[in-house]
Amino acid sequence: RLLADENKRQAIETFEPKDKKNQDETELTGDVNYSKIAVYGESDPRAFDYSGAFCNANRGIFSGEELLKLQREFLYDFLHATQEQTIKPKNNPRIDIDQVIVGRTNMPEYRDKKGDEKMEAFNDRTKRIDFPYVLQYGEEARIYRKMLQNADVPDIHVEPHTLEMAGLFGVLTRITEPDNGTVSITQKAKAYNGEIDEADDIDVRKLREEADDVADIGEGMDGISPRFIGDEIAEAIMDSMHRSRGFLSPLTTFNHLEENLENHGSVPTENFETYYRYLERVREEYKERAIEDVRHALAYDLDEIQRQGEKYMDHVMAYIDDDTVEDEITGREQEPDEKFLRDVEEKLDVPGDRKDDFRQEVANWVSRRAREGEPFEPQDNDRLRRALERKLWEDKKHNINFSALVSSGELDDDERNAWVDALEEQGYSTEGAKEVLEFAGAEVAKAEMEE
Numbered sequence: 001r002l003l004a005d006e007n008k009r010q011a012i013e014t015f016e017p018k019d020k021k022n023q024d025e026t027e028l029t030g031d032v033n034y035s036k037i038a039v040y041g042e043s044d045p046r047a048f049d050y051s052g053a054f055c056n057a058n059r060g061i062f063s064g065e066e067l068l069k070l071q072r073e074f075l076y077d078f079l080h081a082t083q084e085q086t087i088k089p090k091n092n093p094r095i096d097i098d099q100v101i102v103g104r105t106n107m108p109e110y111r112d113k114k115g116d117e118k119m120e121a122f123n124d125r126t127k128r129i130d131f132p133y134v135l136q137y138g139e140e141a142r143i144y145r146k147m148l149q150n151a152d153v154p155d156i157h158v159e160p161h162t163l164e165m166a167g168l169f170g171v172l173t174r175i176t177e178p179d180n181g182t183v184s185i186t187q188k189a190k191a192y193n194g195e196i197d198e199a200d201d202i203d204v205r206k207l208r209e210e211a212d213d214v215a216d217i218g219e220g221m222d223g224i225s226p227r228f229i230g231d232e233i234a235e236a237i238m239d240s241m242h243r244s245r246g247f248l249s250p251l252t253t254f255n256h257l258e259e260n261l262e263n264h265g266s267v268p269t270e271n272f273e274t275y276y277r278y279l280e281r282v283r284e285e286y287k288e289r290a291i292e293d294v295r296h297a298l299a300y301d302l303d304e305i306q307r308q309g310e311k312y313m314d315h316v317m318a319y320i321d322d323d324t325v326e327d328e329i330t331g332r333e334q335e336p337d338e339k340f341l342r343d344v345e346e347k348l349d350v351p352g353d354r355k356d357d358f359r360q361e362v363a364n365w366v367s368r369r370a371r372e373g374e375p376f377e378p379q380d381n382d383r384l385r386r387a388l389e390r391k392l393w394e395d396k397k398h399n400i401n402f403s404a405l406v407s408s409g410e411l412d413d414d415e416r417n418a419w420v421d422a423l424e425e426q427g428y429s430t431e432g433a434k435e436v437l438e439f440a441g442a443e444v445a446k447a448e449m450e451e
Helices: 034-040 077-083 107-114 117-124 137-150 162-172 185-192 204-214 226-242 250-263 269-299 302-320 338-348 352-371 382-399 402-406 413-424 430-450
Strands: 012-015 061-064 100-103
Touching: 077 100, 077 117, 107 117, 137 162, 137 226, 162 185, 162 226, 162 250, 162 269, 185 204, 185 269, 226 250, 250 269, 269 382, 269 413, 269 430, 302 338, 302 352, 302 382, 338 352, 338 382, 352 382, 413 430
Parallel strands: 012 061, 061 100
Antiparallel strands: none
16 A cells, blocks of 8 residues: 655655756756765666655656746656656666646746747647636635634634625636626625525526636636735734724725735736725625624514514415415404515515415425424524514614614613624624624614615
C-alpha cells in the first residue's frame, strides 16, 4: 500500500515558481549526488539523487502552483512528462513516471500562453479545467466563517446577515445579469442559493444555460474574490474593536467594502460603477431582512402563529375536500373563510389564480408530516411561517408605539428592553440589537406612520 505524504516526498509534490537565477530543471528531475561521485563516478545512475518534483510525485499527483509563471525553458520538461510520461534527468537516460500533472494559474496568464504561437506544443498537451468561484452566497458565508475561525482576530460578535450579505455581494459580481427582464440579478443570486418558491416563475437551470451562452468563460470565473471580501471583513472587525464596539454588523462591513473597492488591484476600473450598484442592491436586501427581524421582535407570538396556522389548515382542508368547518365561537358549520385564507396567502404575493396550487402544496406537506408521525408546526414550513408572521404583524401593528421607534426620547426602557431581548433571541448582541432597532426600526415606523 502506498500512502501519499508530501512531507515524506511520497506520491504528492507541490511545485512553485521562483526567479530564473534561483531555479533550474534539477528541481523537477533531480540532481547529481556529489557525495557519491567518488564512489560510483559521475555517469553512474547510483550517483544521481532522484529527488526532483517529478520523481517525488511518482504514482501520485504533481501540483504546480502558478505554473504558467515558470520561464518558458522550464515548461519544456512538461512536454514529454505529459505525453510519453517520461523525464530526462541530467546525464541519465529517460526514465518513466506515472502521475497526474496538475497546474494552477489564473485566466489572464492562461490566455496569454494560449495566444502564444511559440507555445503550440505545450498548449496542445494542455486541458483546461475551470474552477469557478462559489455562486451560492450561503456557501460563500461559510468560507468567511472558516476564515474567521482560523485567523488570529479578536473575539467579536458577528451580527446576523453580516457574512451572508458580504457573500451576496461577492456572488453578484460573479454572475451574469439576466437578459429576460423578469428576473433581477438579486433574485437570480437568491435562486442559485436555493431561495426559490414553487410559485415563483424562476427556472434555475435555464438561468445557468443562458449565462453559459453569454459569458466569455462561464459564470464564476471572474468577479470579486473571497480573499478580498475576507480581508475587508477582518479590517471591519479591527475597526470595530478600535471603536470599542464588540460586534460586527453588515453596515460596518458595507462601508469598508465601499471605501476600499477602488484600492484593490484585482478590480478593473471599468467595473467600479457596476460593483457600486451591486453593493446598493445588497444594502436594500439587508434593509428588507433587518425590517423583517424588527417586525418579528415587535409582534412575534409563537402561540398565536400556532393558532392561526391551525385555523388556516382547517379551512384549507375543508376547501380542498369541499367540506365545512366548525365556527370557533358559535360551533355551527360554515363554509371555509376565503377572506382569511387570502389574507394569509397575499402576504406571500400568491396570486388568485395560483391559490389552489399553494393550498395543495401546504396540504401535501401536512399530510407527509402526519404519515411520518410529526405534529403540525407551522414554523417548520418556511413559506407558511412567513405568511403567518406577516399577517400577525398586520393584525398587531396598530397596538405598537411607532413614534417611539423614530424618537428614542419617547421610548420606555421596559419597552426597549423587551424589543432588544426579542432581537437577542434571533442571534443579535445587545449593542447590535440596538443598532438594528435604530436602523430598521425607523424604516418600519416611517412606513407604517405614512400609511
